[in-house]
Amino acid sequence: MLTINMAIAIPFIIAALIPFVYKRFTRVHIGWFVLFVPAVLFIALARYIPAMAKGNTYLRSFDWIPSYNINFSTYLDGLSMILGLLITGVGTLVILYSIYYLSTNESLHRFYLYLLLFMGSMLGVVFSDNMMVLYVFWELTSISSFLLIAFWFHRKKSREGAQKSLLITVSGGFGMLIGFIMLYVMTGTFSVREVIATISTYTDHQLFLPAMLLILLGAFTKSAQFPFHIWLPDAMEAPTPVSAYLHSATMVKAGIYLVARFTPVFGGDATWFWLVSGVGLFTMFWGSFTAVRQVDLKALLAYSTVSQLGLIMSLFGIGSAAYYYDFSTSSIIYTQATFAALFHLINHSTFKGALFMIVGILDFETGTRDLRRLGGLMAIMPVSFTIALIGSFSMAGLPPFNGFLSKEMFFEAALNIGQLDIFSLSTWGVIFPIIAWVGSVFTFVYCLIIVFQTFFGERHLERLERPPKEASIGMLTAPAILALLVVGIFFFPNLIGRYLLTPAMASVYPQLALEGNLGQTISAWHGFNTELMMTIGVIIVGALLYLFRNYWKGVYKLFPASWSLDALYNYLLEQLEGSAYSITNFYMTGSLRNYLVFIYLFFIALAGGTFLYTGALSIDLSGDAPIGIYEGLIVLVMIIAAISILFAKSRLTAIILNGVLGYSISVVFVLLRAPDLALTQIGVETMTTVLFLLCFNFLPDWKKEDAPKRSKALNMGIAVSVGVLFVLIALSVQNGDLFNSVSSYFENAYELAGGKNIVNTIIGDFRAFDTMLEVTVLLIAGIGVFSLAKLKTKKGDQNLEE
Known part of the structure; x- marks a missing residue:
């Protein structure tokens, strides 16, 4: 008999094949090919009915993320059987109906691809025993239904209806996810069966009620319960086969299924x-x-x-x-x-x-x-x-x-x-x-x-x-x-x-x-x-x-459209969009300086605040090696060069001072007996300095404008704060001893890789794949630069030349 895992996977597999089949068989309505999928699945599920009537259930589980207790577990029982038969049985009839309803001029490959994605997602929802897997399929139903509702995307109402359904159902889905996590915190398992078996000991837990409310939020939004029902009428802009399938037999029943499945967990409350x-x-x-x-x-x-x-x-x-x-x-x-x-x-x-x-x-x-x-x-x-x-x-x-x-x-x-x-x-x-x-x-x-x-x-x-x-x-x-x-x-x-x-x-x-x-x-x-x-x-x-409806229909005037939940939704959406535009316009100024300011301020607040809140800033210099006079002089040179860059009057001066910083670091490496790093630093610094000089040669003259005193003060404050924070973090991390150092592993480089130079063995052996990918990236970039350099413009096309 067809396993439940295969029943879930088949619609996704066929959906992946539809674009290729559609191109091959252009004269045959592709719906006839898709029709066999739900029909075969319905027959396969129907074969389980006699065994289910005798009280049998079927469970299969595969490891997915075992470290987090998330397994791909499927469970077939009486409740999931009813939904599975509805999904496949009504799905068969809907596809048969759509063959005659939809014209071949439509993008039929997209339609049936979305429909099979939805079918597979719904089967995943009703057959999943692991709550995390259930949630994944739950949101896949929202995404695939969004695509189906917006199938006629050239219509404004179709796009708006799809957007409304997605926003409401996905929002409820997020709440449901948090509820599932709360159940896991209480019971220590994501398995629905195990939660049902052990929940009686957790009914007094402080997370029991919040978990219940959040799971109900997901159920109510998906099954169009008041006041979340407003998405369903707008979803009717979808083609009729979609409405007959999603909004009468399957998707809206997902919330009903969730309530039925978790009744043994929360029933009696x-x-x-x-x-x-x-x-x-x-x-x-x-x-x-x-x-x-x-x-x-x-x-x-x-x-x-x-x-x-x-x-x-x-x-x-x-x-x-x-x-x-x-x-x-x-x-x-x-x-x-x-x-x-x-x-x-x-x-x-x-x-x-x-x-x-x-x-x-x-x-x-x-x-x-x-x-x-x-x-x-x-x-x-x-x-x-x-x-x-x-x-x-x-x-x-x-x-x-x-x-x-x-x-x-x-x-x-x-x-x-x-x-x-x-x-x-x-x-x-x-x-x-x-x-x-x-x-x-x-x-x-x-x-x-x-x-x-x-x-x-x-x-x-x-x-x-x-x-x-x-x-x-x-x-x-x-x-x-x-x-x-x-x-x-x-x-x-x-x-x-x-x-x-x-x-x-x-x-x-x-x-x-x-x-x-x-x-x-x-x-x-x-x-x-x-x-x-x-x-x-x-x-x-x-x-x-x-x-006598004409005599009493005036009662509906007591509920004007301006007071409806749809009006409230539109108002909230407009306010949200307005706020989003305001926030975006605030930080998307087009100024590189402002972007750097935002980045550094966020880093100072997040990293510095985290270290202060957790008390992780702990500096102990007692075990450090003494700083010699040569190291002190080099650091002093670096400080002078860094400060001088701020007062440079030309690009050439700024590049030379930046080079002083880079070469000074290579001298520090020499003093610390790391010649390989020193050579690498010298090579990189030389290359970047030459590239800077080459590029800046083609830029217009640099006219440095005096910034306001407030901007200078802000720049100085940010620069000093970032510098101090990095130093404090480096010194604190040096004293952190939460894990064993990995350096001891690389000390055996000669025995493990046959190399006497630890740095070379790390780059060429221990991190060989990483190095290979870096070289590949450089190769691709080089090919791109070569292609651009060889690109010839067409006659009369002056825009590219400019």
């Missing part, structure tokens, strides 16, 4: 419960409420995705309460919320993926997604209408579609949470079913908008950019398969429940897996209970709100 369930529930309401006001079908689906993600997130939050009871018999009922979350995770990918593809078909065939220009398309596009009807009514929670089953379970979980006597739920628990019901009402309204305003009513052909017609069979195949799954899951839900959901529950509740208390039966009929009454109420109230 009041902060985790309220943040996950509360933020999720409000996101569910706000997304559905905002979706109703949208006139662009893709924007409507974007906010509906935000709402559905909030619903799933709230269910995981409610299910985490089971950890508070330490899995007593009375807590089993609350695990049903997690079961519902996993079920809706699958259902959402089916009906939302189908809806995104249908909206893409509408845009492809009519030239618009604007609801104000659409209408009466049912007779012209009957297949598209049927698929849209199935997807919309499933999202609305109507039978006989899979969304009805998970929506009923959502209502049940919201009602049951009020029975808990923890986390003040006896008082605030009533809020859960109320918000859940109100959010579902608005969900029903926008689902009716999708169906009736698009396919019913008066037809406005004159408002469309092209005459509408039904899409081709190839383009309809992918959404039709998803629509069949929507219906099929409703009639056979327990197949998924037994083979996928129950193993995934074992990942979230490993303690219950040992007791075998995870099996649950999904049924479409439970009698005339409260949940069914809530659904009937949603239908009645939602239908009335849809019919």
